[in-house]
Each structure stands twice: as structure tokens, then as C-alpha cells.
Amino acid sequence: MATVAPDGSAYVPPAEIEEVDLYHPKSWITKYVFCQDAKVIAIQYSVTAVSIGMIGLVMSWLVRLQLGFPDSFSFISEAAYYQLITMHGMIMVIYLLTALFLGGFGNYLIPLMLGARDMVFPYLNMLSYWIYLVAVLVLIASFFVPGGPTGAGWTLYPPQSILQGTPGSGAGILLMLISLALFIVGFTMGGLNYVVTVLQARARGMSLMRMPLTIWGIFVATVLALLAFPALFVGAIMMTLDRLLGTSFFMPEIVELGEHLKYGGGSPLLFQHLFWFFGHPEVYIVALPAFGIVSDILAVHARKNIFGYRMMVWAIVAIGGLSFIVWAHHMYVSGMNPYFGFFFATTTLIIAIPTALKVYNWTLTLWRGDIHFTVPMLFAIAFIITFANGGITGLFLGNVVIDVPLSDTMFVVAHFHMVMGVAPILVILGAVYHWFPLITGRMLHEGLGKFHFWVTFIGAYSIYFPMHYLGFLGVPRRYYELGETDFIIDSAQTLSANITIAALIVGFAQLVFIFNIVRSASKGKISERNPWRATSLEWQTPEFPPGHGNWGDELPVVYRWAYEYNLPGVELDFVPQNLAPDQVVMTNAKPAE
Amino acid sequence: MNFFQQLTEKPWLPESDGAAALRRRRTFALPRVSLGLRVFLTVATIIFSLMFIAYADRMTFPDWRPLHEPWLMWLNTAILLLSSYLFRKARTAADHGRTEPAKLRLRIAGFLSFAFLAGQLLVWQQLVALGYFAKTNPANAFFFAFTALHGLHLIGGLVAWRRACIKVRNAHDIAEARLSIELCAVYWQFLLVIWLAMFGLLLFT
Numbered sequence: 062m063a064t065v066a067p068d069g070s071a072y073v074p075p076a077e078i079e080e081v082d083l084y085h086p087k088s089w090i091t092k093y094v095f096c097q098d099a100k101v102i103a104i105q106y107s108v109t110a111v112s113i114g115m116i117g118l119v120m121s122w123l124v125r126l127q128l129g130f131p132d133s134f135s136f137i138s139e140a141a142y143y144q145l146i147t148m149h150g151m152i153m154v155i156y157l158l159t160a161l162f163l164g165g166f167g168n169y170l171i172p173l174m175l176g177a178r179d180m181v182f183p184y185l186n187m188l189s190y191w192i193y194l195v196a197v198l199v200l201i202a203s204f205f206v207p208g209g210p211t212g213a214g215w216t217l218y219p220p221q222s223i224l225q226g227t228p229g230s231g232a233g234i235l236l237m238l239i240s241l242a243l244f245i246v247g248f249t250m251g252g253l254n255y256v257v258t259v260l261q262a263r264a265r266g267m268s269l270m271r272m273p274l275t276i277w278g279i280f281v282a283t284v285l286a287l288l289a290f291p292a293l294f295v296g297a298i299m300m301t302l303d304r305l306l307g308t309s310f311f312m313p314e315i316v317e318l319g320e321h322l323k324y325g326g327g328s329p330l331l332f333q334h335l336f337w338f339f340g341h342p343e344v345y346i347v348a349l350p351a352f353g354i355v356s357d358i359l360a361v362h363a364r365k366n367i368f369g370y371r372m373m374v375w376a377i378v379a380i381g382g383l384s385f386i387v388w389a390h391h392m393y394v395s396g397m398n399p400y401f402g403f404f405f406a407t408t409t410l411i412i413a414i415p416t417a418l419k420v421y422n423w424t425l426t427l428w429r430g431d432i433h434f435t436v437p438m439l440f441a442i443a444f445i446i447t448f449a450n451g452g453i454t455g456l457f458l459g460n461v462v463i464d465v466p467l468s469d470t471m472f473v474v475a476h477f478h479m480v481m482g483v484a485p486i487l488v489i490l491g492a493v494y495h496w497f498p499l500i501t502g503r504m505l506h507e508g509l510g511k512f513h514f515w516v517t518f519i520g521a522y523s524i525y526f527p528m529h530y531l532g533f534l535g536v537p538r539r540y541y542e543l544g545e546t547d548f549i550i551d552s553a554q555t556l557s558a559n560i561t562i563a564a565l566i567v568g569f570a571q572l573v574f575i576f577n578i579v580r581s582a583s584k585g586k587i588s589e590r591n592p593w594r595a596t597s598l599e600w601q602t603p604e605f606p607p608g609h610g611n612w613g614d615e616l617p618v619v620y621r622w623a624y625e626y627n628l629p630g631v632e633l634d635f636v637p638q639n640l641a642p643d644q645v646v647m648t649n650a651k652p653a654e
Numbered sequence: 655m656n657f658f659q660q661l662t663e664k665p666w667l668p669e670s671d672g673a674a675a676l677r678r679r680r681t682f683a684l685p686r687v688s689l690g691l692r693v694f695l696t697v698a699t700i701i702f703s704l705m706f707i708a709y710a711d712r713m714t715f716p717d718w719r720p721l722h723e724p725w726l727m728w729l730n731t732a733i734l735l736l737s738s739y740l741f742r743k744a745r746t747a748a749d750h751g752r753t754e755p756a757k758l759r760l761r762i763a764g765f766l767s768f769a770f771l772a773g774q775l776l777v778w779q780q781l782v783a784l785g786y787f788a789k790t791n792p793a794n795a796f797f798f799a800f801t802a803l804h805g806l807h808l809i810g811g812l813v814a815w816r817r818a819c820i821k822v823r824n825a826h827d828i829a830e831a832r833l834s835i836e837l838c839a840v841y842w843q844f845l846l847v848i849w850l851a852m853f854g855l856l857l858f859t
Binding site: 182257266269310326335338366 | 657660661662663664665666679680681682684686687689690693694696697700701704705708711712715716717718788789792795796799803
């Protein structure tokens with residue numbers, strides 16, 4: 062149905078767009094299993110990602126048990142230890158964080174926040190999830206093949222990743238490479254959907270600069286992933302050929318136990334470049350959605366518009382662009398030309414500018430806000446602190462002269478866990494508390510939520526603050542055990558044991574969270590329609606939780622941006638994006654002019 | 655309003671022309687599938703570019719032995735060129751509402767693509783017969799990897815071509831299938847450009 066614009070001046074196009082061919086499930090299987098509805102796909106992605114993430118979490122416990130109490134656990138052999146650290150890293154970065162942010166939150170929020178019925182290519186979207194699931198199953202299969210999964214470290218550097226001395230250099234590494242290639246194919250299908258939906262399927266009135274920052278974060282992260290994952294894809298294919306066919310893309314001439322291997326002339330450094338050309342943008346593929354989501358949580362729970370919206374958008378875009386010219390700061394110790402190192406150190410420091418701008422803007426959003434210390438807000442504030450901490454140690458490591466002595470120490474492990482482990486996961490947790498009522502129609506238990514928050518927050522700092530110190534002492538990463546060392550004091554081991562205990566406690570706190578989700582989904586307090594009194598579109602659907610097709614008979618019309626909180630003269634402290642100007646109730650009970 | 659102008663809007667200010675803002679819901683004046691294809695082509699371009707960079711990096715090592723290019727590759731190049739040209743002509747015919755020429759050109763273009771794939775397999779066979787195995791030299795390995803990846807993209811394209819043929823057959827008016835033909839034409843142009851870049855790289859190195 063055509064409408065007249067609020068100022069009555071012109072024609073507004075009809076709500077339905079011809080190209081939209083809404084998918085209608087015809088059976089239980091097509092409604093809940095092979096479903097093309099983005100909301101169901103989001104849940105499928107999230108459940109799969111969290112399940113494999115829990116396996117990654119248990120692996121980190123085992124790693125910590127070995128580091129904290131060496132020689133105490135006979136089942137953690139040297140080979141098993143390397144396999145554990147490798148699989149933990151890969152699972153957490155790719156199969157949990159990337160999949161959850163883009164496949165989970167992306168699928169759920171993009172159509173709803175933009176006022177669309179669904180993703181633009183629903184069939185491709187469904188295919189994306191099922192290929193992701195196959196990728197996860199192939200990864201899990203590597204645990205059950207002879208030799209077990211690869212133990213090459215999550216960076217999979219050749220030549221050692223495919224040489225016999227490395228655990229899992231047989232079928233393990235092959236399954237890992239195949240799984241990664243599948244993941245990338247599946248992600249590309251999803252990524253096409255996210256990008257085209259954001260660019261072409263927004264509701265009437267939803268200009269780019271009226272989109273919530275959550276969407277901006279997910280959108281730019283998707284673009285980054287579409288541009289960066291091909292590098293990993295090419296690397297994985299070429300390494301597979303090296304391993305299977307005996308080509309020498311990455312394999313130099315090697316003498317093993319006095320015997321010349323069939324390889325010769327390949328460049329291991331080429332793989333490092335390909336890997337990190339993907340690997341560094343990957344940090345922002347995880348971070349940018351977190352930036353966007355946290356901005357929205359802060360605005361809603363501080364009842365204030367986000368400070369410097371345009372700057373926030375531009376910063377997201379700038380960070381995305383810059384993330385492609387910093388990759389070699391992961392390779393300072395690979396023997397690169399010093400001028401090359403200088404270039405990458407400079408670009409790394411430049412990227413701190415838009416990032417710092419975001420941190421300032423989040424802080425200024427809180428300034429004189431009507432802050433509600435809800436569970437999502439606690440997580441959001443914890444994110445700001447954690448991200449600032451992790452980011453600042455990144456400035457240390459971005460400088461060649463500081464990085465070289467700290468390279469391959471626990472300092473690096475602490476840094477990247479703070480900045481791309483703890484910080485984004487705090488946002489994910491906050492986001493789940495924030496959007497759980499939208500998905501299920503019920504609230505999560507607040508008491509359990511606060512318990513979960515404080516144990517996670519304090520626990521994470523108990524793990525990673527001392528770990529920086531261990532790094533300064535020179536404790537190396539990736540070592541099965543330290544053994545006798547002259548330069549590391551004995552008490553370092555005591556500290557390591559304490560870190561392990563903290564890690565176990567934080568891990569168990571996540572079980573409380575899972576319990577809260579499972580219990581609240583069926584027995585939680587029934588949620589109001591818009592429990593946080595948010596302005597963005599996902600809370601304004603005719604059905605609550607949103608039904609099939611999201612918007613009933615007609616798509617919404619958007620009249621403003623997503624941050625109209627505490628406007629002077631307006632009765633309520635928020636104005637939804639789709640509320641027509643003549644329906645906004647003023648304090649004197651007269652509609653706005 | 656172009657993309658960059660859209661990024662400078664001040665969303666907190668009430669818009670002077672509310673109706674203009676309401677009309678706006680797309681960033682580009684393109685159908686969704688066209689934009690989707692272009693995004694995919696960007697991803698594929700990056701994959702091939704990275705392969706080219708890896709090739710250029712690897713060929714500087716002393717053990718590099720350039721490959722002998724069989725004459726059949728010239729014929730294959732001509733076939734792909736003709737195929738891409740016919741897709742383009744099919745699109746032009748569809749634009750002008752001429753159903754039969756569009757149908758015919760679309761079919762021939764697809765069959766020529768199958769011929770190209772068969773030709774590439776023959777090239778592989780010739781090279782293997784001459785002893786150019788993938789593992790004997792990195793130049794050979796790159797050649798097989800390049801052609802395989804390009805061939806896989808072409809096979810994917812042929813799936814879309816088949817769907818376009820069905821659409822053309824079932825359409826009452828060729829205009830209904832115009833977009834599918836256009837997408838095939840764009841994709842084959844991309845495949846041609848990638849192949850020419852790849853072939854040029856092999857010839858001149």
C-alpha cells in the first residue's frame with residue numbers, strides 16, 4: 062500500500078518490494094531443520110558455534126592444567142598438548158567467534174534491525190549454515206583419525222605443519238585444511254547475503270546513516286571477511302596440494318634424518334604472508350561486530366544517544382580499511398627487511414587513532430547518562446575496560462623493538478586473549494542478555510546473570526593480568542613444560558598454578574550461564590514487549606517475539622535514527638525509529654507538530 | 655546521492671525533505687542478484703590475485719623451470735573468447751526483445767564453454783604425457799592449480815547457465831529471463847578476463 066510522507070509532500074513507495082519472495086515452510090523439517098528463515102538459521106549457527114566453543118573451552122582447561130601443574134596429568138602428553146592448543150585456538154577464533162558474530166547475530170539482527178522480511182537470498186543462507194555444520198563435523202572428525210588432529214599451532218605454519226615430527230601431520234592437518242576451506246565457502250554464501258541485504262533491502266526511510274551501529278559493525282566485518290578469507294582459502298588449498306600431491310608451494314628443501322625429502326624450493330614465508338593477510342583482518346572481523354553491538358547496548362542502557370555517531374561509523378570503516386595494511390606486524394621475527402617492519406609498525410600505530418576515538422565516544426556516551434546497571438550494561442562497561450587494556454598492550458607489541466623480545470612469550474598470549482578473546486566474548490554475553498527476551502519472549506534470571514558477570518569479569522582479569530607478568534619474565538608460549546630455567550624465578554610456577562585455578566572457575570561460571578539460558582527459555586519471567594525501552598526496529602515488530610516474515614502485512618517506515626533517547630519535551634524517554642512524527646506524545650499531552 | 659554522500663548525512667537532524675528520505679532504501683541502483691554477483695566476483699578476483707602474487711613471488715627462486723605452453727591453449731583461449739562474446743550478444747538480443755537469437759546464442763555459448771573445459775583437460779593430458787607433473791616443478795604446480803580453479807569457477811557458471819536456459823525456455827517474454835542472461839554475460843566476461851590474465855602470466859614468464 063502506498064503511503065503519504067509525514068510532511069504530506071510526496072509519494073512514498075509501497076511497503077512490499079516485488080523482488081521479495083518470502084519463503085514459506087511447508088513441513089516441520091523445512092521449518093526447523095532445512096529452514097530458510099534467517100531467525101532460525103541464526104539460532105542454528107549460534108547453537109553449533111556455542112557447542113564447538115564449549116569443546117574449545119574444555120581444551121583450554123586441559124592446556125591450563127598442564128601449564129599449572131606439569132607432570133600431574135599423564136593423559137596430557139606432549140603431542141596431546143600441542144593438539145589441544147592448536148584446536149583451542151582455531152575453534153575459538155574461526156568456528157566460535159566468527160560464526161557466532163556473523164552467522165548468529167548477523168542473521169538474527171540484520172533483517173529485523175533494517176526492517177526487512179528476511180535475507181535477500183534465503184536459500185543460499187540456509188546452505189551457508191549447513192556447509193558450516195559440515196566444516197565443524199570435519200574438524201571434529203580429525204579427533205578420531207590415526208595420529209589425531211593437527212598440533213601445528215593455530216597458525217599452521219609450514220613446513221612443520223605437514224612434516225612427520227608434528228602431531229597430526231597425516232590426516233589431521235588435511236581435515237583441518239578441508240574444514241577451513243568448507244568454512245570459507247559456507248561463510249561466503251552467508252556474507253553475500255549480509256552485504257546485499259544491508260545495501261539493498263532496508264526499510265523505507267532507513268538510510269545508511271540511520272542504521273544502528275550493530276549493523277554497521279556486522280556489515281563492515283562481513284566485507285572484511287569476504288576480502289580476507291580468500292587469502293586463507295588460497296593458503297589452505299596450496300598447503301593441501303603440498304601435503305597430498307607433493308608440490309612445493311610452501312615447502313623448502315628439507316633433509317630429515319639424513320634423507321632428502323621430495324620437497325624443494327618452496328617458500329614458507331609466503332604462507333605466513335597469506336595467513337596473516339587473513340589473520341589480522343580476522344581480529345577486526347571479530348572486533349567490529351562487538352564494537353557495534355556494545356555501542357547499541359550502551360546507548361539503550363544509558364538512555365542517551367551514542368556520542369559522535371558519524372565518527373563511530375567512519376571509525377568502523379577506517380579500522381576496516383587499515384586492518385589490511387598491518388598484517389606483517391605478526392611477522393617481525395620472520396627476518397623481514399627493517400624498513401618493512403617500520404612501515405607496519407607505523408600503520409599499526411595509526412590504527413590506534415580510530416580505535417581510541419571509539420573508546421572515547423563510548424565513555425562520553427556514559428557521561429551524564431541515565432545509566433541502568435542491568436546485566437547487559439555491566440558486560441558492555443566491562444568490555445570498554447578490557448578492550449582498552451588489551452588495545453594498549455597491542456601498542457607495545459606493534460613496535461618492533463618491544464615486540465622482538467616479547468615475541469613468543471606469555472605476554473603475547475595475554476594480549477590477544479584480552480583484546481580478541483575476553484573483550485568480544487563479554488560483548489557476546491551482554492548481547493545475549495540484551496536480546497534473549499526478543500528471541501524467546503522471556504527474561505534471563507538477573508541474579509544468576511550478575512553472578513555470571515562478576516565471576517567472569519574478575520576471573521578473566523585473574524587469568525590475564527598475571528600472564529602479562531609471566532611474559533615479562535620470559536616465560537615462553539607453546540612450551541609443554543618449562544623444565545629447569547635460570548632466568549625464570551621459581552614463583553612463576555606458583556603464579557601459573559593460580560592462573561589455572563582462575564581459568565577453571567571462569568569456565569564453570571559459563572556453565573551457570575548455559576543453565577540460565579536453558580532454564581529461562583522455558584521458565585523465565587515473561588518479558589514485556591520492549592523490556593529495555595529501545596528505539597531500534599527489532600523491538601517494534603507486530604508479533605513478539607517476531608513471527609514469520611517479521612513485519613505482518615506491511616514493512617515498517619523509518620522516520621529517524623536509532624538513538625532518540627531523553628528528547629526534551631517528549632513524554633517517553635525514547636522514540637522508536639518507526640513511530641510517525643505526528644504520533645510522538647509530548648509532555649503537554651499534545652502530539653508533536 | 656552517491657555512497658560517500660550518504661555517509662556524510664547527519665541523522666540526528668530532521669530532514670528537510672522527509673519524503674525523499676523515505677523513498678530511499680537502496681544504496682545502489684542495481685537488482686539484488688546483480689549486486690550479489692558483483693560481490694562474489696570481488697571475492698573470486700581476490701582469490702585469483704593472491705594466486706598471481708604467489709606465482710610472481712615463487713618464480714624468483716632459482717629452481718623455477720617455466721612451463722612449455724601447448725598450442726591447444728591458444729585454441730582454448732579463442733573458444734572462451736567466442737563463448738563470452740556470444741553471451742554478450744545474447745544479452746543484447748534479450749535487451750531488444752529478440753527471443754530466438756537470444757536463445758540460440760545462449761545455447762551455443764554454453765556448449766562452447768563445455769568445449770573449453772574439454773580442451774583444458776586435453777592440455778593437462780598433453781602436459782602429463784610430456785612429463786610435466788605437478789610435483790616436478792613449482793611452475794607446473796601453479797599451472798595445474800590455476801587451471802583447476804578457473805575450471806571450477808566455469809563449472810559453477812555452467813550451473814547458472816543451465817538455470818538461465820530453463821528460464822528462457824519457460825518464459826512467455828524474453829524480458830522475464832533478461833536478468834539471468836545478463837548475469838551469465840557478466841560472469842563469462844569475468845572468467846575471460848581472469849583466463850587472459852592467467853594465460854598472459856604463463857606466456858610472459
